[in-house]
């Protein structure tokens with residue numbers, strides 16, 4: 122039989138198809154033109170395999186791939202050109218690395234004979250992306266494409282997921298290679314994505330949980346990534362353990378579950394932060410003790426014995442010492458522990474959270490979500506959307522006060538319901554990530570909360586939303602400030618509002634220019650009807666809310682403080 126000879130670009134198409142890719146977020150340019158020529162065929166007619174979403178900036182392509190990955194559980198794909206196209210992806214790659222999001226970024230590169238000559242649009246992408254990616258590789262020959270793509274997807278999705286970069290010089294795109302079918306990489310030398318848990322760590326963990334009087338489980342995104350929601354429920358219900366969720370772990374356990382005690386950390390639940398300092402055993406599951414969760418690490422939960430379940434050995438003892446590390450996939454380690462647990466009852470301990478909840482409800486939550494007078498507050502807007510969507514929607518946030526308040530007051534009944542930039546805190550993440558989420562979870566309502574600063578950081582993606590008719594419900598919380606920084610300036614920097622007041626454009630005109638339906642809410646009496654109108658609309662929608670200019674996010678653990686120094690009111 123004749124050998125089938127194809128170009129490297131054609132090989133890329135076949136390899137992506139073999140990985141089950143259906144949606145590609147991208148932006149063309151000189152050194153990726155052979156790939157775009159192949160994409161022309163693969164996005165129409167007989168060969169159609171992909172839907173290509175033309176973004177308006179390469180940062181948008183990567184955030185969209187992240188939003189797709191986070192909602193679908195699949196690997197997100199972004200395709201860009203070399204040089205500026207490649208460097209524009211770096212923020213998204215770093216973001217995906219910190220938040221363990223599986224994406225593959227494929228960037229064009231100058232031909233290998235021109236490498237190192239400062240050729241037009243040449244940048245050492247492998248060099249600059251190596252420290253912020255899980256794997257970064259240059260495909261120098263067309264023959265390597267099928268293998269490199271298979272290995273890239275394997276690395277991106279396996280173990281602790283993360284971003285992979287494929288740098289694709291032009292010669293490797295155009296040269297011919299023999300197609301012998303897709304590769305199926307199933308292992309990589311010295312890479313152990315799913316470590317085998319030690320039996321003794323499991324039995325020690327179970328023993329400690331059985332003896333605990335005041336146990337507390339801290340749940341992170343690892344549970345979502347492992348698809349271990351049911352395994353978590355079985356563990357916490359059998360041992361009767363109250364649960365705090367990290368920002369990225371908010372939909373790892375339904376908001377409605379009776380053992381759910383809310384969100385951890387700087388702007389999390391008062392009761393959880395106070396009780397962390399009283400628990401005798403802490404069971405951390407798929408979370409990494411970020412400084413936003415621990416506050417001052419040297420004073421964090423000193424009284425507690427800590428069991429840390431994580432798939433990534435590097436997380437153990439990185440920030441907080443683990444008395445019992447349980448290294449492995451929590452879908453495996455949790456049931457192994459549960460099997461050894463005694464049925465338990467911690468009614469008194471759980472009840473002891475209540476008085477703190479009452480205090481927070483009275484002093485913070487009530488006034489935040491049901492204010493009686495004054496300008497609109499972010500909390501009441503979030504609450505109105507959360508109630509109208511009944512906990513079934515996906516929350517996508519930008520960064521800042523809008524992020525903290527939407528994550529606090531949204532309701533999460535389904536898994537994979539929060540998409541936010543937790544580790545890197547990337548303003549401008551929300552809008553493109555929400556576009557990706559409409560493709561990752563096409564049957565769900567995607568609600569994107571954003572501040573006026575973040576809205577303008579990737580505002581060009583309104584063009585993508587318009588072209589794709591991506592049904593993103595954009596809730597623009599306009600306080601005419603870079604609110605989060607303004608809050609810190611007021612609290613910790615002498616009230617010097619240094620370059621945080623921000624002049625805004627007329628968003629109705631912007632919405633109009635992009636042909637996106639728009640409403641403005643100034644009076645709270647109109648809030649619920651306008652939220653209903655937004656949710657009833659089929660396509661994209663911008664709901665601008667005129668938010669009180671100097672409202673603060675509370676409660677708060679000030680930077681450098683111990684978590685039980687959490688303030689319900691500033692200076693309280």
Ligand SMILES: Cc1ncc(C[n+]2csc(CCOP(=O)(O)OP(=O)(O)O)c2C)c(N)n1
Pocket residue numbers: 519520521522523524546547548549571572573574575576598600602603604605606
């Ligand atoms: C790319 C980037 N630049 C700067 C910051 C620092 N930063 C964090 S929150 C914030 C203010 C955000 O303002 P806005 O988008 O209006 O949202 P708000 O806090 O008012 O909800 C800034 C500037 C950041 N997180 N990301």
